[in-house]
Amino acid sequence: MTHANPLLAAINMEVSPTTGPANTQSLSSNAYQSIRQFIYQEAGIDLGDSKQMLVTSRLNKRLKHYQLEDFEQYFKLLSQSDAERQMAIDLLSTNETYFFREPGHFEHLRTEVLKSHPKDRVFRLWSAASSSGEEAYSIAMVLDDFFGRRVNWEIFGSDISSRIIAKAKAGLYQAHRIDAIPKDYLSRYCRKGTGQYQGFLLVDKMLREKSRFSEINLTRALPDVGMFEVIFLRNVLIYFDHSTKEKLVRNLVSKLRPGGILYIGHSESLKNMDLSLDLIAPTTYRKI
Numbered sequence: 001m002t003h004a005n006p007l008l009a010a011i012n013m014e015v016s017p018t019t020g021p022a023n024t025q026s027l028s029s030n031a032y033q034s035i036r037q038f039i040y041q042e043a044g045i046d047l048g049d050s051k052q053m054l055v056t057s058r059l060n061k062r063l064k065h066y067q068l069e070d071f072e073q074y075f076k077l078l079s080q081s082d083a084e085r086q087m088a089i090d091l092l093s094t095n096e097t098y099f100f101r102e103p104g105h106f107e108h109l110r111t112e113v114l115k116s117h118p119k120d121r122v123f124r125l126w127s128a129a130s131s132s133g134e135e136a137y138s139i140a141m142v143l144d145d146f147f148g149r150r151v152n153w154e155i156f157g158s159d160i161s162s163r164i165i166a167k168a169k170a171g172l173y174q175a176h177r178i179d180a181i182p183k184d185y186l187s188r189y190c191r192k193g194t195g196q197y198q199g200f201l202l203v204d205k206m207l208r209e210k211s212r213f214s215e216i217n218l219t220r221a222l223p224d225v226g227m228f229e230v231i232f233l234r235n236v237l238i239y240f241d242h243s244t245k246e247k248l249v250r251n252l253v254s255k256l257r258p259g260g261i262l263y264i265g266h267s268e269s270l271k272n273m274d275l276s277l278d279l280i281a282p283t284t285y286r287k288i
């Protein structure tokens with residue numbers, strides 16, 4: 001589907017311009033190992049030994065698009081084209097997210113963290129690996145609700161996937177994905193689409209203006225993003241091996257102010273890592 005409207009285009013952006021079903025090419029074990037190595041080097045994502053089906057189903061449309069005969073040819077192309085490398089990263093990363101996912105963190109933020117923030121300093125929060133922005137905008141609703149005009153705040157969202165960052169910037173979501181937004185927030189912070197936006201919801205302009213998104217690979221040296229009071233680093237650590245995880249978390253912690261808070265996903269752990277963090281609640285850490 002193509003849209004003249006850039007907001008709808010961002011929402012519906014299909015990563016593959018293919019038409020019709022792809023003829024599925026099989027993935028040899030050599031080609032799987034090459035692609036596994038590629039995504040590990042590029043994004044730190046460890047696919048393990050048994051994700052052949054996932055790789056085949058996600059990348060097959062690219063073979064069809066380029067009319068390639070096998071994954072070996074596609075792998076060659078990957079080493080020659082930056083654009084195709086980004087496309088493969090987009091396709092191989094999992095972007096599942098939704099508003100107010102793992103709600104305990106939002107409650108902790110509201111009841112334990114925000115109240116002690118001094119009025120004269122901007123409250124800065126990083127949604128690292130933000131996916132399409134639902135996490136960042138959920139936080140934005142909580143911050144506006146709590147701080148009102150008393151404290152200035154800003155959210156920085158980042159992800160490795162350029163496609164998903166475009167969606168986050170648009171702040172436009174399919175209406176069926178908003179079930180977990182509290183009713184009060186829904187009426188205050190979300191605009192129901194009409195006309196060409198029928199079936200969509202647009203996050204309030206003020207919240208979008210206070211939320212900035214950028215493409216960042218967390219496994220590489222971090223750009224100068226400044227310091228943060230809080231970092232959400234949720235449901236991304238599961239894709240990395242222990243040493244990648246430890247290095248990455250240490251880098252992120254260096255961007256937290258002393259006493260700052262780090263939230264990780266409920267199925268993730270920072271066990272056996274030498275980090276200057278205290279565990280203060282499940283999956284919630286305070287920088288020492």
Ligand SMILES: C[S@@+](CC[C@H](N)C(=O)[O-])C[C@H]1O[C@@H](n2cnc3c(N)ncnc32)[C@H](O)[C@@H]1O
Nearest residue numbers: 043093095096097129131160217218234235236
């Ligand atoms: C499952 S989503 C989690 C989104 C959100 N934090 C949440 O908990 O709902 C994981 C995100 O991590 C991103 N990701 C994977 N590897 C990454 C990397 N090396 N650097 C930055 N983001 C990465 C993916 O693109 C994806 O959007």
